[in-house]
Amino acid sequence: MPLLESTYRNQSALASYCRTGNYRPIKGINKKNITQYRRLVFSIVDDMLTSAFPLAYGLVSNREWASLTKDFFSNHPCSSPQVWHMPKEFYHYLSTIRHPLLAKYPFLLELLWFEWLEIDLYMMADKIVPYNSIGDISTDALVLNPESHFQHFNYPVHLKNAKKITKADHSNYYLTIHRLPETGSVSFTNLSPALLRMLEILANQPCTVTALSQQVCSELGITYTDDILKTTTGFIQESLQSQLIIGFAPN
Amino acid sequence: MVGIGFRKDFAAELLQSNTLSPSFIEVAPENWIGVGGYWKKLFYKALEKYPLYTHGLSLSIGSPDELDYDFLKKVKLFLTETNAEIYSEHLSYAKCDNAHLYDLLPIPFTQDAAMHVAKRIEMIQNVLDRKIAIEIVSYYSPVAPEITEIDFINLILKQTDCDLLLDVNNVYVNSFNHQYDAKQFINALPLERVSYIHMAGHLQLSDTLIIDTHGEAIIDPVFDLFEHTIKKLGRDIPVLLERDFNIPELEELQLEIDRLQTIKQDALKKENYAAA
Ligand SMILES: [Fe+2]
Numbered sequence: 001m002p003l004l005e006s007t008y009r010n011q012s013a014l015a016s017y018c019r020t021g022n023y024r025p026i027k028g029i030n031k032k033n034i035t036q037y038r039r040l041v042f043s044i045v046d047d048m049l050t051s052a053f054p055l056a057y058g059l060v061s062n063r064e065w066a067s068l069t070k071d072f073f074s075n076h077p078c079s080s081p082q083v084w085h086m087p088k089e090f091y092h093y094l095s096t097i098r099h100p101l102l103a104k105y106p107f108l109l110e111l112l113w114f115e116w117l118e119i120d121l122y123m124m125a126d127k128i129v130p131y132n133s134i135g136d137i138s139t140d141a142l143v144l145n146p147e148s149h150f151q152h153f154n155y156p157v158h159l160k161n162a163k164k165i166t167k168a169d170h171s172n173y174y175l176t177i178h179r180l181p182e183t184g185s186v187s188f189t190n191l192s193p194a195l196l197r198m199l200e201i202l203a204n205q206p207c208t209v210t211a212l213s214q215q216v217c218s219e220l221g222i223t224y225t226d227d228i229l230k231t232t233t234g235f236i237q238e239s240l241q242s243q244l245i246i247g248f249a250p251n
Numbered sequence: 252m253v254g255i256g257f258r259k260d261f262a263a264e265l266l267q268s269n270t271l272s273p274s275f276i277e278v279a280p281e282n283w284i285g286v287g288g289y290w291k292k293l294f295y296k297a298l299e300k301y302p303l304y305t306h307g308l309s310l311s312i313g314s315p316d317e318l319d320y321d322f323l324k325k326v327k328l329f330l331t332e333t334n335a336e337i338y339s340e341h342l343s344y345a346k347c348d349n350a351h352l353y354d355l356l357p358i359p360f361t362q363d364a365a366m367h368v369a370k371r372i373e374m375i376q377n378v379l380d381r382k383i384a385i386e387i388v389s390y391y392s393p394v395a396p397e398i399t400e401i402d403f404i405n406l407i408l409k410q411t412d413c414d415l416l417l418d419v420n421n422v423y424v425n426s427f428n429h430q431y432d433a434k435q436f437i438n439a440l441p442l443e444r445v446s447y448i449h450m451a452g453h454l455q456l457s458d459t460l461i462i463d464t465h466g467e468a469i470i471d472p473v474f475d476l477f478e479h480t481i482k483k484l485g486r487d488i489p490v491l492l493e494r495d496f497n498i499p500e501l502e503e504l505q506l507e508i509d510r511l512q513t514i515k516q517d518a519l520k521k522e523n524y525a526a527a
Contacts, residue, residue: 002363002366003367004363007361007364010359011313011356012348018354029393029395030393033460034392037391040462077350078351079349081322081346123290125286185289
């Protein structure tokens with residue numbers, strides 16, 4: 001006996017009421033109690049998004065936040081069975097529909113993405129690559145922390161209080177986000193484009209500090225000097241310390 | 252055996268001290284699949300200490316939508332990797348028209364829905380290659396019912412060989428909300444199919460409505476219903492204390508675990524005397 005069309009319609013009516021608040025009559029229901037489902041479903045959505053995006057939530061007014069979250073949950077069919085993926089779907093939904101609030105807060109999407117990245121890096125499945133913790137910084141190939149992500153922003157959402165960001169801040173900002181192997185905590189590093197480029201090269205394969213400096217110099221059309229090597233080595237030392245670079249390639 | 256729902260809120264404390272000593276822990280696979288880093292480390296430490304029971308949230312057995320086979324395969328892998336002893340899911344739907352709702356909506360009590368659910372349980376068991384346990388959920392309104400709740404459940408159980416997860420608090424909540432006798436309801440279930448029991452607290456919103464929150468302590472009438480259930484069962488089965496919100500000191504949770512253990516032991520002792 002297949003599911004009857006009428007049963008499907010009743011199930012769909014209840015689900016759609018929970019998502020949108022628009023009620024289509026269902027036989028035999030308790031009209032007063034059914035409102036609990038809308039309340040409970042929406043409080044799960046609101047709790048999830050509010051806790052995932054504390055900065056964005058603090059930036060916009062309560063009314064604006066409610067309009068964003070209600071719009072999202074009514075119009076976007078959440079596709080992940082895992083509720084903690086919802087913030088990512090929220091970000092993607094807002095970036096596709098170009099919500100009017102994005103004109104008022106031109107950096108809102110970047111702020112949401114920045115907040116999601118922190119969750120994403122903290123939660124993501126472990127990535128394991130071979131490396132040695134001990135090595136010679138001047139001669140051994142360096143290994144990038146595989147649990148890292150490179151990001152470019154047009155607004156300094158990672159540097160400035162969101163309420164103080166203005167159109168005048170529009171520029172190019174480069175950063176990395178990585179997870180510390182022991183504690184699992186997430187760390188952000190603000191970088192120049194040249195340093196970020198070095199990390200991109202390392203992401204492809206382990207590489208020595210000299211080869212890194214030489215390649216970036218040639219890409220930028222700068223003459224390679226000892227001073228540049230010294231600056232790069234300093235950056236690599238800091239990155240080893242912060243575990244953005246986790247160690248040295250095994251021979 | 253009395254276990255506890257493994258919550259991030261007290262995960263670290265549970266592992267660091269012996270204040271709380273459950274016989275097993277229960278998690279929702281949805282909350283742990285694909286998770287690495289800090290939480291994975293902690294979770295695997297817990298797995299070294301406790302057997303794992305699992306209780307799914309999003310498989311949406313009662314949904315009119317297609318079964319999500321990709322997700323089901325991930326669940327299967329998770330159950331293998333974690334050596335999970337039980338996989339249970341809810342007799343409800345959490346997804347419709349391709350949208351997840353992340354909550355448990357009541358299935359219409361109709362014959363066609365019961366057949367549909369039974370068929371899906373079979374499909375799930377085939378993929379997972381194991382028997383699952385289904386849980387009767389609490390609900391706040393019937394949806395276009397054509398048969399009674401008990402007939403609906405028993406029809407499903409007749410059509411398939413899955414186990415039953417009996418959430419005693421859910422039966423209490425439903426008996427209050429829909430005005431029936433909780434003990435009679437339990438007596439009318441095929442109790443030989445019950446493999447696992449859930450116990451939890453709830454919130455009474457009004458004279459006519461209780462919401463199943465898992466955010467309060469278990470109340471005495473629910474403990475009484477638990478005693479009744481164990482006596483009727485006449486055998487020892489695993490019991491879980493569910494506490495998802497408003498989590499108290501672990502000492503308090505341990506007291507609830509102790510009380511469940513005592514009630515169960517006493518009820519079974521008396522049953523054995525009666526049988527002897
Ligand atoms: Fe339960």
